[in-house]
Amino acid sequence: MALAIRTDACALDFLALGALVHRLDPGVIPFRKARSVEIHVSGGEYNVAANLSDCFGLKTGICTAMVRYPIGDLVQARVREMGVQAFYKYFEHDGVRGPNIATVYSDRGYGVRPPIVFYNRANEAAALLRPGDFDWSQIFGQGVRWFHSGGIFASLSETTAELIIEAMQAARSAGAIVSFDLNYRAKLWKAAGGEKRAVEVLRRIVTHVDCLVGNEEDLQKGLGIRGPEVSRPDASRLDPAVFFEMIQATVQQFPNIQLVATTLREVHSSNRHDWAAVLWLQGQRYVSPTCQLDVLDRIGGGDGFAAGLFYGLLTGRPPQEALNLGWAHGALLTTYHGDTTMATLAEVEAFAQGGSARVQR
Template sequence: MGSNPLDRTGLYALVRRERGVSEHGKRHQRSDWNRRNYSSYIVDGGPWLNILCFGEPLIRLATTGYERLEDAHILEVTYGGGETVVAASLASQGENVAFASKVSANRLGTNSLMMLARCGVDTSRVLRSNERMGLYYSERGRSIRPSIVTYDRSGTAMAMASHTDFDWDQMLNGVDLLFFSGVTPAISEEMYEACKEGLYACRGRGIHVVCDLNYRSTMLEPSVAFERMHQLLPNIDELIASEDDILSISSANISKNEMFDYCLTKFRGLFLDYPLRSACFIVRQSDRYDFGSFRGALLTQNGEYFSKTQRAAITDLSSSGSIFAASMVHAQCCKWDPQFCIDYATMASAYKATLAGDLCFATETELASLLADTAQPSIRQ
């Protein structure tokens, strides 16, 4: 691990013990059910990995029920942000996770870090400053009305940070895998430079780099976003995306029936154009009755793998793409068979859509059990 391994003390260690992970970062023995139902998919147990997520925590202000923002009298306060959601999900699935960022030194910033710590995420690599926290307003859609997210993140601690604030030698000490999303290099030119420096540092250390495309049209024009990703992709090992990312950048008008094949064609092109080890995406579609279908694809150097189509009643689609990304990272850290990896991550995305809010604390056991062929009780007690 190195001289400054991920923290194993205090609340972080307690949460990890409760989630079935030893002080040395190894899983405790899986239950008989787990070994019986999906151990056959494990290709190689491999060493446990230490994951660093680099991004910006945000305050999430959400209307209650299905209210529009204009009609709201109460806003629920929670925390989110792509990398934040991924870090919390990875920790819930049993991974060793640390978070790196620059966050406001006020009470809201502290509370966002406390939320991550409660999940078992190490926040010792987070810098603090006097700038504000970023936030976003979320209203859930219903039937023909789409969900809407409104961002307010100018002048935040990350937006005002310099790329020189981040000491990658120290931040990457003991790290095996770096995760970030396309949102982070879109925050500012300085954060774009910080991401480039981080990726170069990872390449020199042999650290695996995973990027969730996570494109936000309100932050960058498609041409600028594409150019930045074009510069970053040569140092990225694995690319993850959703249908929204692919459609936003391409500005294509694609029917629902053509969506999966269109995304597959685009990702095949990316896989040929850049030195990616793997690439995966998920296509999420919902009808006017708030019922959705979820299907994923994983492209590797050894072949292509397609998930079963999962269907679920939708409560909130937000962050279902981030949960897909987190679960794919976890599955590949476990060195499971590629087919099981994409099935597992797709199921996780569908599972998240049944939950309100951005965060999902589902465990590996919960998600894998949903893929079992055996019947499950309607009420577990």
């Protein structure tokens, strides 16, 4: 069996709904000692659309908030650069308080020092989005094959969660596959009412979902799925059996779900990870190869995995091949600065098929 993905002519292969942010990155320097930063345009939902456009050549779009001020101009330029069609709900900046494009602060850590991530999402424009802000009949009426959103956007306000559900209902009515990345972020949900509210909100959303992306923590804390803890010193976080057990519990509670996938990561230091991925598709189990990563910037690796997997499925690749493409692209993405891809499709396919890091002459 396979997902029932539209094969007719569509304006968009993939459409995301989520918040755009700008990430300030001082590299390996902790923020308290930083003197300069790189600016990355990001967003858990947007990153997948950007990757699918820039690396994989698909027609993608993003529905999101935009603010008329210089940071908004910077963000819009980067979105255009990645080839993503934008559907913006515009907000006017008052020159002092906002609304704002959110700021994410994230250094890269080094060795035994982990990366540190914190936020300024005060008066965030994306949190003001609500049902009715987008003309879904017009957007989906042009044809959309796959619709995607995520738990980061759902955590921003009560209205963003309702907007996700409105969009998912429109997407399903229009024949699009619906995916959701749980992306559980404890700091965001703490500010939004805590773990109990996260479970209530995310469980409502997931009843509308065909394809779910999330690891053990996402399933446990985001959906309240009980599962084994990987807590023994000798236990490997690369054991797919642990995750497949939790998938069985998840699909029993949400029989609408046809696909569940995640990356498996064993962190030895900030710059040395073991990396694998698993896919459950309509009852069948698939496991990627395992590789050792020398990580330059780990932010966005999961979104890179999702993009490669979705590309494989959208282009009719066999499930194992689709999984390996996601695994390979996510691995490559950790070798670049920033949250979105710099890979080519040829590079992803070569690594997915067992390519090495030997010099290409």
